[in-house]
Amino acid sequence: MRALVVHNPTAGGGRAGRLAPQVVERLAGDGVEVDQHRTLSLEDARLAACQAAGEVDAVVAIGGDGTVGACAAGLADAGVSGGSGGPPGWSPGGMGGSGGPGPALGTVEVVFDVVGAGTGALSRLRPHDVVDALGPLGRPFTPPETPTGCVLVGGGYGTAPLYFLATELRLRRCRVDFVIGAASAGRLLDAMEAKRLGHSLTLTTDDGSAGRRGLVTDPLGDLLPRTGAGQVYACGPMPMLAAVSRAAAAAGVPCQVAVEEQMACGTGICFSCVLPVGPGAPTRMARSCLEGPVFDGAAIAWAELGFPELEPTA
DSSP: OEEEEEEEHHHHTSOOOOOOHHHHHHHHHTTOEEEEEEOSSHHHHHHHHHHHTTTOSEEEEEETTSOHHHHHHHHHTTTOSSSOOOSTTOOTTTTTOTTSOOOOTTOOOOOOOOOSHHHHHHHTOOTTOOOOOOOOOSBOOOOOSSOOEEEEEEEGGGGHHHHHHHHHHHHTTOEEEEEEEESSGGGOOOHHHHHHHSSEEEEEETTSSSSEESOTTTTHHHHHHHHTOSEEEEESOHHHHHHHHHHHHHHTOOEEEEOOOOOSSSSSSSOTTEEEEOSSSSOEEEETTTTOBEEETTTBOGGGGTOGGGOOOO
């Protein structure tokens, strides 16, 4: 077993210390190899935890005053919860994950990136602000009827719903293998939670700053047959979902994808979120807010969406 110890003085109000030699020796006697990482910024601490997620079994955060709790609380403000990466306010697992207790019952967490006017408005909300919410809408992921191996593929913040799905799959005695990727280590969402929930974790980043350099779909050709997967679940950008659907179809593995579509009304009236689906031709237009957002990846006419080279093959 390997453990990463992150020392952060700004979280605990002191200088960055290190684990005492006798503590390291005792851990070594118990079979724990300790890697110590000293950092002077909360952002560096978060990146260190993300980069190590695929290589270590645990992350311990220690503040400048030598206490674990003080540093964990400070790192949470920077998007780290018990050594996990993610956006500020993200609670891993939502149900008492590796970073400590999840949100209170009756709460809903929304994970988003600021990409336009709507998410910009959300980012400016403060505690006790009131917002309107409509839901639940559409159809979620469907778990297997019997225990089977499941590969969960997440891109960027699209990984968020897969952690809840993984919890459900484990309760159903399914093997769970994670493949998560992002543009860089800082864009990975809580990789340590995937490490905790999954039988295995494969990390990819476009720039190689964490895990293997490349696309999140690159490992699937080897991973699907090696794990004996009977089901693939994916959530992320549409090009990624098209590629995952193709890889799963080539391996003969069923694939469910949670699509990214703008939903103006969310009730099926406006038809702004339609997707072309089969089987066969001509295709029909399905409303993502009603029949989705989860679809059979092999049923979506990816060529009609501008991904001809990613068309799933039978």
